[in-house]
Amino acid sequence: MDLANRGAALALYRGGSTQVSIAEQLQIPRSTIQSFLSKHHKDPISDETLADRPRAGRPRATTEKQDRLLHRTILKDASMQTDDLAQHISGGGSMMVSDRTIRRRAAEWGLYHRVQRKTPALTRxxxxxxxxxxxxxxxxxxxxxxxxxxxxxxxxxxxxxxxxxxxxxxxxxxxxxxxxxxxxxxxxxxxxxxxxxxxxxxxxxxxxxxxxxxxxxxxxxxxxxxxxxxxxxxxxxxxxxxxxxxxxxxxxxxxxxxxxxxxxxxxxxxxxxxxxxxxxxxxxxxxxxxxxxxxxxxxxxxxxxxxxxxxxxxxxxxxxxxxxxxxxxxxxxxxxx
The missing domain is CATH 3.30.420.10 (Ribonuclease H-like superfamily/Ribonuclease H)
Incomplete structure (x- = not known):
């Protein structure tokens, strides 16, 4: 539900409307209205806090130390492949990060794995x-x-x-x-x-x-x-x-x-x-x-x-x-x- 529908649903509920009536008026599934109002009963929602609260999310697969090592390594050797980078920052341990994680971390610094362009060999x-x-x-x-x-x-x-x-x-x-x-x-x-x-x-x-x-x-x-x-x-x-x-x-x-x-x-x-x-x-x-x-x-x-x-x-x-x-x-x- 977007913020407008959340506010409308809360106002109708406070005005005495049933969940079925609210769902019909807003053309939103009853299960969605029920889930929203259930959260309201557990932790009353004010008009100013209709937006989703920050969520913890999935823990990062790499530590801050590994991120710093990865960043330095890529800048030092741009030709290093993602699987080699994963082994390098894992230090030979059993917990290996995925290629996808390596690419995501690099993207955070504006670095992307792309085909190397060919250019003529130029002398001074x-x-x-x-x-x-x-x-x-x-x-x-x-x-x-x-x-x-x-x-x-x-x-x-x-x-x-x-x-x-x-x-x-x-x-x-x-x-x-x-x-x-x-x-x-x-x-x-x-x-x-x-x-x-x-x-x-x-x-x-x-x-x-x-x-x-x-x-x-x-x-x-x-x-x-x-x-x-x-x-x-x-x-x-x-x-x-x-x-x-x-x-x-x-x-x-x-x-x-x-x-x-x-x-x-x-x-x-x-x-x-x-x-x-x-x-x-x-x-x-x-x-x-x-x-x-x-x-x-x-x-x-x-x-x-x-x-x-x-x-x-x-x-x-x-x-x-x-x-x-x-x-x-x-x-x-x-x-x-």
């Missing part, structure tokens, strides 16, 4: 170069970033059997059609080069062999100027990472001869590049369609790449000012992007 030099880049581009607007043609290489794979897949099914449907996960013994991997800008996806070029300075030179000859002019205008900036094949004398000479200005990219900075986010989405979309052959893999990858569209790339490039600010805040360290 990497951090400084990332910070310098962010500082140099912190005032760039969306229009400034729209002049950049982003590029990179990645790969996709036939099949979607990359780890466990969860599915809703009945007990007797374990082996039913549509409820199993098809597997491929030898997965075919396709490597590709692609570009993008705020205006939309650029070319997606299949890389048949390993990426070398020669093969990369041919890719740029075929796609770079066409993609950059179409997506960014004739005075576009070209972004590429620091892969050895990108930095050869031949490639640098080609860019200089064509009058293409390169945006000097800091090392180990995939979180700065919006095309990395496109790769992640592309791989998921291709895996969902589970291409069974290399031809299907190429066809589906090309379809999904084109379907990403300009709305998505516009949103990604719009995030670049925030990425630069996040890098500044992190002092050149890794960001959530």
């Amino acid at each position: 030099s990497h951090v400084q170069k990332r910070l310098d880049f962010a500082n140099a581009h912190i005032d760039w607007s969306f229009d400034d970033w729209s002049r950049v043609l982003f590029s990179d290489e990645s790969s996709v794979q036939c099949g979607s059997n990359h780890g466990q897949q969860w599915i809703w099914r009945r007990i007797d449907e374990a082996w039913a059609d549509g409820k199993t996960q098809p597997t491929i013994k030898v997965a075919t991997t396709m490597k590709f080069w692609c570009s993008m800008s705020a205006a939309g996806p650029g070319s997606l070029h299949i890389i048949e062999e390993s990426l070398t300075s020669d093969s990369y030179f041919k890719i740029l000859q075929q796609h770079l100027i066409a993609d950059g002019t179409r997506l960014c205008g004739s005075d576009f900036l070209f972004q590429q990472d620091n892969h050895p094949s990108h930095k050869t004398e031949r490639i640098q000479r080609f860019l200089e001869e064509k009058g293409i200005q390169e945006l000097q990219w800091p090392p180990n900075s995939p979180d700065f590049s919006p095309i990395e986010n496109m790769f992640s989405v592309l791989k998921r979309l291709v895996a969902e369609r589970c291409p069974p052959s290399k031809d299907d893999l190429i066809r589906i990858t090309l379809e999904e790449w084109e379907n990403l569209g300009s709305d998505y790339t516009h949103a990604l490039v719009s995030s670049l000012p925030d990425r630069m600010q996040a890098a500044m805040t992190a002092g050149g360290g890794a960001t959530k992007y």
Whole structure:
């Protein structure tokens, strides 16, 4: 019963109404009225004390000393698992606390057991170069970033059997059609080069062999100027990472001869590049369609790449000012992007 009904029930009872009458008027079960009024007889309730009195509750499974030890241990070693923490604070005793108790105690201090995020391994030099880049581009607007043609290489794979897949099914449907996960013994991997800008996806070029300075030179000859002019205008900036094949004398000479200005990219900075986010989405979309052959893999990858569209790339490039600010805040360290 809420406080209003408790007050009404007590007033009606004091006015001479029966429990049955009170239950009918308030549309509350008689057993509830009876329990409430029974407490009134044992310990008279005043209008000011209708609320529940504090209850002792279940005793804590850990002592204050154990709580302090647990807090210090988690702060010292964030990778320690809950079962190890339980053994540690129990001191080898027979009374072990549960994983759930460990998690509840940690939550009281704002600490939660979560999957550890992966970030690039950054040296001091990497951090400084990332910070310098962010500082140099912190005032760039969306229009400034729209002049950049982003590029990179990645790969996709036939099949979607990359780890466990969860599915809703009945007990007797374990082996039913549509409820199993098809597997491929030898997965075919396709490597590709692609570009993008705020205006939309650029070319997606299949890389048949390993990426070398020669093969990369041919890719740029075929796609770079066409993609950059179409997506960014004739005075576009070209972004590429620091892969050895990108930095050869031949490639640098080609860019200089064509009058293409390169945006000097800091090392180990995939979180700065919006095309990395496109790769992640592309791989998921291709895996969902589970291409069974290399031809299907190429066809589906090309379809999904084109379907990403300009709305998505516009949103990604719009995030670049925030990425630069996040890098500044992190002092050149890794960001959530």
